[in-house]
C-alpha cells in the first residue's frame with residue numbers, strides 16, 4: 001500500500017472507509033461482483049458538481065472558467081508554433097492540404113516524423129536507449145475490468161507505463177489508483193481521445209491539462225509524459241504538451257490490437273505484429289537500441305493478447321521496463337515523494353531470468369493477496385521491482401468475489 005494513498009484518505013478527500021481500495025479485494029468490497037459497474041467516488045463527484053472538469057468523453061470545448069488553466073495557457077500562448085489546426089473540435093478535416101514530402105509541421109500522422117522542426121521543441125521518445133530492451137506500456141485506460149490483467153503483471157513482477165484517458169480516470173478512479181499502487185508509471189493520453197492536431201490551441205491545452213488534473217485529483221500525482229491518441233501530433237501540439245511538462249512518448253512497433261475486427265485487422269494480424277517484434281528482438285535488429293510497443297488496456301481481447309505474448313516477449317528481450325525506467329527518470333511525477341528505480345536498479349531488482357519464470361513468490365508472507373510493490377521510508381515512497389504474488393485468474397469482466405476467494409484459498 002502506498003503511504004501516499006493512505007495519506008489521501010486520512011486527509012478526508014473521500015467518504016470511503018478505511019484505507020484506499022487499491023487492491024482487488026478492497027475494490028470488490030466496494031464494487032460487488034460487477035467490475036465494470038459504475039460507482040460513485042466522492043472527490044470526483046464533488047469536482048464534477050463544482051464544474052472543475054469539462055464534460056466526460058466530450059472534446060474539451062475551452063478552458064472554461066478555470067482561472068489557473070487560463071493563466072498558464074495565456075503565459076505560453078504567444079510562443080506556440082504558428083501552425084493551423086488540421087480540423088475542428090478534434091475531428092480531422094478532409095480538406096486539409098499537406099505537403100507530406102516536405103512535412104513542415106513534423107506531423108506524425110502523415111510522415112511518422114519524430115524529430116521536430118520548430119525551434120525549441122523536444123524530440124519524441126519512440127524507442128528506448130538500452131539494447132534488447134522493451135519499453136512496455138498500455139494506452140486507453142484505466143479500463144474498468146483491468147484487475148485480472150494488473151494481477152497478471154503483478155505476478156510477473158512487471159511494471160509498465162499506463163497512458164490514461166482523463167475521462168476514464170474520472171469514470172474509473174479506483175482503477176487509476178491501483179495503477180499507482182502497483183508501481184506502474186502513469187502518463188497522459190488526452191481527455192476525449194480525439195485527434196489532437198484537429199483542436200485549436202486552447203482546446204489542445206485543455207485536453208492535456210484536464211487529464212493531468214484528473215490524474216492528480218484521483219491519485220495525488222501529476223504525470224510528466226503523454227502519448228497522443230493515434231499518434232496524431234505535430235510541432236504545435238508538441239509545444240503545448242511540452243509547456244505542461246509532458247514528454248511525448250511514441251512507439252515504433254504497433255500491435256494494432258485496438259483495431260482487431262476493423263479495417264481488415266484480424267487476430268492473426270495482431271499476432272503477426274507481436275511476432276515481428278519478437279523476431280526483431282531475437283535476430284539482432286534491436287541490439288543497438290531497444291523498442292517501444294503500442295498496446296492497449298482497452299478490452300478483454302487486448303489485455304488477453306498482451307498476457308498471451310508476455311512470456312514470449314520476456315524470452316526474446318533481455319529486459320522489459322516502463323518508459324521512465326528506460327530513461328532513468330527516477331521522479332516520474334511533479335510531486336517528488338514517489339520515486340522509481342533507474343534502469344540499473346530496476347534490472348538489479350528484477351534479474352532477466354525472472355522474466356521467464358512462471359513461478360511466483362509471496363515476499364510479504366502475510367497471505368493477504370495484496371500487492372507489496374512499494375515501501376515507504378522517511379516519508380518517501382519508492383516503487384521497487386519486487387512484489388508479492390497474486391493468484392491469476394482467467395480474464396473476465398466479472399467475478400471479483402470469486403477471485404478474492406481464490407486468493408484466500410490459495411493462501412490456506
Ligand SMILES: [Zn+2]
Nearest residue numbers: 139140229230
Ligand atoms: Zn489511445
